[in-house]
Amino acid sequence: MGQDIDIDLTREGALAEADLPLAAAKLARMSTSEVTSTLWRCSLKRSAVLFRLLSKERALEVFERFEPAHQADLVRALRDEDVTGLFAGLDPDDRVSLLDEVPAVLAKRLLSDLTPHERALTTLMLGYPARSVGRRMSPEYVRAHPEFTAGRVLETVRHRATEAETIYMIPVTDGQKRLVGVVSLREILAAPEDARVSDLMQTPELATVSDDAEQVARRCSEANLLAMPIVDSEKRLVGILTIDDAHQILRDAEDEDIARAGGAEPLRRPYLSTSAFKIARARVVWLLVLAVSALLTVQVLGIFEATLEQKVVLALFIPLLTGTGGNTGSQAATTITRALAMGEVTSKDVGRVLLREFRVGTTLGLLLGILGFTLASLVYDVPTGLVIGSTLLCVCAMAATVGGAMPLIAKAIRVDPAVFSTPFITTFCDATGLLIYFSLAKVILGI
Structure with a gap:
């Protein structure tokens, strides 16, 4: 062999x-x-x-x-x-x-x-x-009654161990199956056999069956729980979410956000076993959205065609300015999307986020603007340098503010921030950045 x-x-x-x-x-x-x-x-x-x-x-x-x-x-x-x-x-x-x-x-x-x-x-x-977490929970678990003894709980665990999802966290329910507490297997093993569960149980960290799965998974992970009880609207126990399932939910959400931030849908299957057609289908929607949005940029360029003819050198800086605006907006959107996922900000914080991102964008724009002004002035002339520098300042401030606001707006209207932010920021920053650029050029250069 x-x-x-x-x-x-x-x-x-x-x-x-x-x-x-x-x-x-x-x-x-x-x-x-x-x-x-x-x-x-x-x-x-x-x-x-x-x-x-x-x-x-x-x-x-x-x-x-x-x-x-x-x-x-x-x-x-x-x-x-x-x-x-x-x-x-x-x-x-x-x-x-x-x-x-x-x-x-x-x-x-x-x-x-x-x-x-x-x-x-x-x-x-x-x-x-x-x-909902109801689609990701396990309905197979071991539960106990407050009047059970530690010895009886151990017998139940031995009897159900092979079919239960986990035995290390044991929900405690009353006669109507309403959740009243939780007890760990460690506490059961350490207690005398005649100890009552009611004396050992603790207040449970729980979730409702209709709650968002990702939010519940994050709570479970952050609290370092081995499992979280899931109840219905009347607080009756219907299942548990184990820590390994919680981590899988978070990994799936992260993969989805990364793919969409890159302008594609997640494959959810191995690359080598996925047909070329399915890979193309995962990418084509975003390419179509971005292609259509590019038409708006073309329209802006058409409006300022006469300005470009008088100062052809302005065309050389268009990729720099649109790229800087898009990157700045994407950085802000990524930061706020993560903050939303971690519960660090909510849709109610939109005012504070806008002010903070405006300050961040202005700082970045000031640094890049000084650099752009210096280089453009040395290579071309001071008026051109002033146009480039001031445009970078304005574009960065605008892009960071819009990029920070988009995930919050998406959350408020119940749209996935990763889906909504990327195409909108690309379109808005390109078109608006060019409007700012040519408007400043007309004023500063007098053309």
Whole structure:
């Protein structure tokens, strides 16, 4: 079997029948992380072939580590019998994420293959709003009653340990299943067997099932909780959000913001297994928006065509000024978007943010303006240098102020700041920057 060392599992092309035993042997010697990474780098067709070579237990472990979008692609590439077993083995919250990515016909078939109990849990979570924590929580948990003893709680934990999402944080509920507290497994283990849960429990940090998942995940992470109880409008316990799920929600949100800040939609699947058409589709919307916005810049240039003819050198500085304005606005927008995500500012702070960003932009513009004035004066003449310097000052102040305001405005109108800010700032700063530039040039140069 030493020959299997030479097989390249990620190589493009079909696997010959003789290669399959070698590939299976190599996969068997790899860790789960290594197998996941290998399949992540393969084309979708090759990934499906290698996936079938894994044992049932290993296949489920690897499948759970994939993004929901990639899971959906893999489900379409696998045989029906492979898919049924995989789907049934997932936790309810993972099933919901996968069902959001597959066609409705396939989703209905996958649900019909579940046991009545698992189908009920999954269907219940599907009924919550798309971005709510109810779609990301786990309905499988261990709970206790205030009158339980520590010994009885330990018996319950032993009985439910394999099916519960976590056993380290135990919600405490009354007879109507209303949350009244939480107790940690450490406290249960350290207490005498006859100690009452009511004497050990603490006031819970909780969230409502309809709350935004990202906000709840951030609260869970910042409070260093192992899990957070999730309740309905009547404070009845419906699930828990574990810290690993909270971190995954935050990672997904960060990936989305980074992609959109770069003018694209997140792929949510491996690059090498994503078709060129899907990659293009993730980018084309933003390119179209920016292309249309560029027409406004062209219109501004047309208005000042006579000014350019009298002072052709002004055209040389257009890329510098528009680029500086766009970059300054993007920096401000990125800073405020992060501050919003971290809860450092809210939409009510728009006045304070505008004033602060205006001061920051003015400071940056003053520094860049002095540099621009000096260089343009040395290379061309002092009036030209004065135009460049004053324009940089005005553009930076304007761009920073607008860039700081956009995420707050987006939040106020319930639009993703990362989606709204980038195209608007690019369009606004380019067009407005040119208006400022040519207006100052006409006044200073007298043209």
